[in-house]
Structure formats: structure tokens, C-alpha cells
Amino acid sequence: MTVRLRVNGETKDVDVDPEMPLLWVLRDVLGLPGTKYGCGQALCGACTIHLDGEAVRSCVTPVRRAVGREITTIEGLSKDGSHPLQRAWVELAVPQCGFCQGGQIMTAAALLAKKPKPTDDEIDTSLAGNLCRCGTYIRIRAAVKRAAGL
Amino acid sequence: MSTSRGRFAILVTLLACGTPAAVLPPRVTPPLPDQLRPPSAFDGILDRAERSRALFAEASRVLFHPRCANCHPSGDAPTQRDDLERHDPPVVRGDHDQGVPGLMCGSCHQDDNAALARVPGAPKWQLAPREMAWQDRSAHQVCEQIKDRSRNGNRSLDAVVEHVAHDPLVGWGWHPGADRASAPGTQAEAGALVAAWVATGAECPPEDRKKGVSR
Numbered sequence: 001m002t003v004r005l006r007v008n009g010e011t012k013d014v015d016v017d018p019e020m021p022l023l024w025v026l027r028d029v030l031g032l033p034g035t036k037y038g039c040g041q042a043l044c045g046a047c048t049i050h051l052d053g054e055a056v057r058s059c060v061t062p063v064r065r066a067v068g069r070e071i072t073t074i075e076g077l078s079k080d081g082s083h084p085l086q087r088a089w090v091e092l093a094v095p096q097c098g099f100c101q102g103g104q105i106m107t108a109a110a111l112l113a114k115k116p117k118p119t120d121d122e123i124d125t126s127l128a129g130n131l132c133r134c135g136t137y138i139r140i141r142a143a144v145k146r147a148a149g150l
Numbered sequence: 151m152s153t154s155r156g157r158f159a160i161l162v163t164l165l166a167c168g169t170p171a172a173v174l175p176p177r178v179t180p181p182l183p184d185q186l187r188p189p190s191a192f193d194g195i196l197d198r199a200e201r202s203r204a205l206f207a208e209a210s211r212v213l214f215h216p217r218c219a220n221c222h223p224s225g226d227a228p229t230q231r232d233d234l235e236r237h238d239p240p241v242v243r244g245d246h247d248q249g250v251p252g253l254m255c256g257s258c259h260q261d262d263n264a265a266l267a268r269v270p271g272a273p274k275w276q277l278a279p280r281e282m283a284w285q286d287r288s289a290h291q292v293c294e295q296i297k298d299r300s301r302n303g304n305r306s307l308d309a310v311v312e313h314v315a316h317d318p319l320v321g322w323g324w325h326p327g328a329d330r331a332s333a334p335g336t337q338a339e340a341g342a343l344v345a346a347w348v349a350t351g352a353e354c355p356p357e358d359r360k361k362g363v364s365r
Contacts, residue, residue: 041267042258055252060267065260107252114251126252141224148306 005061007032008076018064021102022056023047026073034102035075044097045130048103055110060108074102077109084147085109092143096134104130117148125142160218176203181211186335191347202350209313209314209343214362215333217323221277222284232287232331235365236317247277265326270330272322281304287302293354315341 004044005012007030014029026032026049027052038046042057049058050072051065064121081090088094093100104127111126112120117127124146132140179191190313212218220229220237228237239258244250249257259275271305278284281301284292295301296310305313314320315337323333333340349351 022166041263042269045239048257054254055257060258060264060269061260062264111250111252125242126250129241129253129257130343 003067005063005066005071006069007071008073009070014063015062019062021059022061022063022071023058023146024068026058026071032073032075036099036102038100038103042132043129044100045103045107046100048130049104050106050110053110053113057105072106074106077105083109085112085143088143088146092139092146094136094139094143096132096136100130100132101136104132104140108135108140108147112144112148118144118150120145173314179265181208182192182334184332186211186339186343188339192346197336198350199353202347202353203355204205205343205347205350206293206353207289207355209347210292212314212333212335212340212343213284213292215323216242216363217326217333218320219284219363222282223277224283224286226280229285229365241279243277247279249276265327268328270322270327273321274316277340284362286361287357288357288360290357291360292362297352307352309346311348312346313339317344317345336354 001018003014003016003018003025004013005009007026008127012030016025016029023035023037026035027037030080035049036046036057038044040059042060044059045055047059048055050056050070053060053071053072078086081087083105085108089105090103094104101112107127107130108123109122115122117124120141127137127144129140166261178194179187181187189205190207192201192204195204211227213222216232218231218232220231220234223229225239225242228234228239228243239253240254241249244254244291249255254276254279258269260269260271262271263269264271282295282303287295297307299305302310321337324335325336326332328341
């Protein structure tokens, strides 16, 4: 079945089962590997993307849910890596292994879109569902604050 | 004659004379774990208020079931599984009972159960408002909450019946997916019990300080 999607500002027609997880479509059909497969159960946050600006776990989201909505992946957050969060991530050398960081940034971007000047508690509660096995949480929080100009 | 001996003598006399039905203890079939007794099962309780309280007690087996109580927490975080464990990931209710930016209920929960990932889902997945907490409350307290429009989403009792009987999110309790245990009975049966409770005066059980469900 052909499914029409809007991904990072472009229209894409894909021939997939409507129940296929959006993550599979992004990575395996559209070749956008920045969104990672972590747990497959919405427990780790590595697969976080945006649907109409809201952070969503793409590993448990059937592609049919994304029809008619704007999908943004880490590749589409900015054209050249210039999003304030991406710059802050580089400046503070946040990643260690890096596997979870795309999801961390996408969640943080959804937070800043709603709360441009978040408190430490708001940062922590919003990012509580994004796991980092390297334990970069302190730098993540610092980078979110830097991106927010705090 | 002591009081207990006196009561025994009266009972023997009544039995010997043919006991009036009104004097007999209510004959109500005992509950089964996975089923709800229909309103007619309580017809043997002739006192209307008592029958109403018994109907609520039966309906409360649904209210306090983990499938329902997990999203009626007394704090700001939902629980999960049958032992009301802390929700993983550690979400909080946020300003509108739907999570916080970046970690909304809908970030993970879909409109239906995700079979392979085992993530439960139903339309408008969210926490019950704080004033509708059922965890750490007695059946009496929950009953009074349900009748109070300031704590029940401004619902009339008829709207409460409709909510229990037909709301899709409530209905998820009987279709939880994966290996999760369903609430007892069916949604229609729960709705019928609540309707019968309302029809008999919506009486609340007495306060006994026993919590319906707690972590």
C-alpha cells in the first residue's frame, strides 16, 4: 500500500504496510539512519522524532499515524546542524558513544518549543524517558540550558 | 438471658415458624474473580439503600482493578502492572494530565494496543485528574468523589453512567492487550451496575478506612 508522508519538509511516497513502525520506514525505506533503534518498546527514547512538533517514539508508532502530519527527524532539525541544541551539544561535547543523542536532542527540541526557558526540573522531567548508557545526563542538561540561553 | 442467647432464641423461633424473607440475610451469590455480578444478583437485598451500597461495592471491583487504578494515582505519576509499580519511563502528569513537553502520554501510547511492543493504547490516553485519584482511597471516598461534580469532571450521575458504559478509554480496561489481566466482567456489565447504583439512590458505602488499592 502506498503511504504518502511529509518528512523533513519533503513529500515521500512509500510502499509499506500501514502498521509498519515509523522507525522502520525512516531508517530502512527512506534511508534516514539518524533515528536509532534502542529497545523497540518506547522505553529508551533513542527513536524519538517529531510529529507536528510533538516528540514521539517512532519504534511503536505505526506509519499510518504519521499520514497527513509533518515528520521531523534529527536530520531535519536543521539543514546544517545549526539548531541551538545541536550547537550546544557540540560546544559542550555532550555525546560519548552518541547512540542516544539524536533522541535526546529531539526530545529537548520539543521541550524548548513549548518551554523556551525551562527550569532544571522541567528539563529533567521532560528528558526522564531518554536513557543514556554512557551517563551524559549532566552535560545534556547543561547543553539544554545553553541552547535556551540560561 | 444474655444478648447472644436471646438472639439465638429468636432465630430458632423464627426458623420454627417459617422465616419471613425480609428477616433472612441477603442472598447474594459470592463474586467470582473475573466476573461481575449483574444488578439482579442484588435483588435479594430488599433495603434500597443497602442494595445501592452493595451495587457500588461490586462496581468498585472495576474501579480498583489495576487496569483502571493505575491511571487514577494519588500523586503525579501513573503506575503500571498489577502491583501498581512506578511507570517506566518515569512520566509525570504535567499541566493537563497528558504528560510534559517531550514526554507526553501520546509520545508512546497509540490509539490502540501496540501488540509487538506490548505498549497499551486507547484513544485519548491520559491520567485521570488529580481530584479523581482512586489509589490510597477507600470505597467510601471514591464513591463520594464520583458523585461530586467538582471532582468528577462536572458530570451528572447519568453522565457518569455513560462514561463507565461507553468511554473508549474506560473500555480499554477490558481489552488491555498483551498478557495484562482484564478488569472483571465487561464494560457493559460495569455500566449496568453503575446505572443500577444510580437508580437506587447512589448510596455510598460507610467509611471504613480500608483503602481500595494502594502501592
